[in-house]
Amino acid sequence: MIHFYRILSESPNIRKISLMFEETDLPHEIKTVDVHADGGLDPEFGQVNPSGMVPAIVDLDTGVRLFESGAILFYLAEKTGKLLPKETKARSEVMKWLIFEAANICPNLIEIHHYLLNDEGDTPNAIFERYKNNLVQYCSVLDQQLQHREFIAGDYSIADIAIYPWTVTLEDLAEISLDDYPHLNRWAKMLDQQISSRANDSVLA
Ligand SMILES: N[C@@H](CCC(=O)N[C@@H](CS)C(=O)NCC(=O)O)C(=O)O
Structure with missing residues (x-):
């Protein structure tokens, strides 16, 4: 347990x-x-x-x-033994993207969330823009990574699970539209479907 x-x-x-x-x-x-x-x-x-x-x-x-x-x-x-390959090269790729999320995506969105929550809209534009620009860059990197791949790193993995929950927040908090990142958008929509159809299956089971 x-x-x-x-x-x-x-x-x-x-x-x-x-x-x-x-x-x-x-x-x-x-x-x-x-x-x-x-x-x-x-x-x-x-x-x-x-x-x-x-x-x-x-x-x-x-x-x-x-x-x-x-x-x-x-x-x-x-x-x-699930969602993380054993072989070193494939495993390192997954770890790279897992840490990319922890070091970059999460901290920038948490800062924006903090300012929105505590400053009641008084966040200086320069601060908001700094975090947003960082996130725009990460979205481009992810979009490029997903251009020729179904998932972030090889098969569906903990890298997908770490990054996916931020996709809604990117739009809601950072005013970044996934429509501007077609490969990232396709991946997010695919996971929306995969996750909601699994939830429906478990309700029906
Ligand atoms: N880097 C941490 C971030 C965790 C985090 O920000 N947790 C928030 C809730 S989602 C929290 O506990 N906030 C309480 C606080 O900041 O005092 C992780 O990936 O687990």
Whole structure:
């Protein structure tokens, strides 16, 4: 059994881990955390992630405690033997894109989210443009990567799972339209379909 610490809302970082559980069918129990609780961090969760960020997991079978969504995806892929190739070259490609997301896409969108949430629209344009320009560049890189590939790196992998949940946020928060990136758009729509048809199948099963 794995304890999955999360906030109630399905933010992109949380969505990655929910998706991974859906893909791997691993038994897990959700532990909802209030990361901004007035009385401070819940002591049980504080042991799991002293920085108070979600997602985080504790694998009761192995004692492994993890935070950072990329590390969690990697661990769950290793545990199940799914969504991460064994062969070094293919595996390194997946890891490259997993870290690309963690180092670039996530931080820039989180900054934009922070300013939109806290500044009530008073974010200086130059700041918004800086993060947006970074994201525009990452979208171009992804669009190029997907030009001749069905998925980000070889077969469907944890790299797709890490990047996909941001596609909606790119449009909503950074005002970046996926229509300007035809290959990225095609990939996002394909995953929308793949994921929603699997959800429908499990409802019907
Ligand atoms: N790099 C982290 C980012 C996690 C993150 O930003 N989590 C947000 C929720 S989606 C959070 O816990 N925010 C609480 C806070 O910033 O205090 C990851 O990939 O897991």
